[in-house]
Amino acid sequence: MSLSVTELVSQRSMLTIVIAACTSARTAFEKADAAMDPQFRADLNRMIERSESELEKLNVAIGQAANG
Numbered sequence: 001m002s003l004s005v006t007e008l009v010s011q012r013s014m015l016t017i018v019i020a021a022c023t024s025a026r027t028a029f030e031k032a033d034a035a036m037d038p039q040f041r042a043d044l045n046r047m048i049e050r051s052e053s054e055l056e057k058l059n060v061a062i063g064q065a066a067n068g
Helices: 003-033 038-066
Strands: none
Touching: 003 038
């Protein structure tokens, strides 16, 4: 079952929000010199990397769906 362009764009929007939220959290902790659990930092980095990877896949899928 393939998703419509609208559904793919919706998923892309949600991933963009996840990336922004994780990046903002990481940046806020770093700027505040807050002690940050190394595991939490690693989790944030993994979430950002995975979301960016999925975002690339969605962009390809959107392009393919839009072109038929």
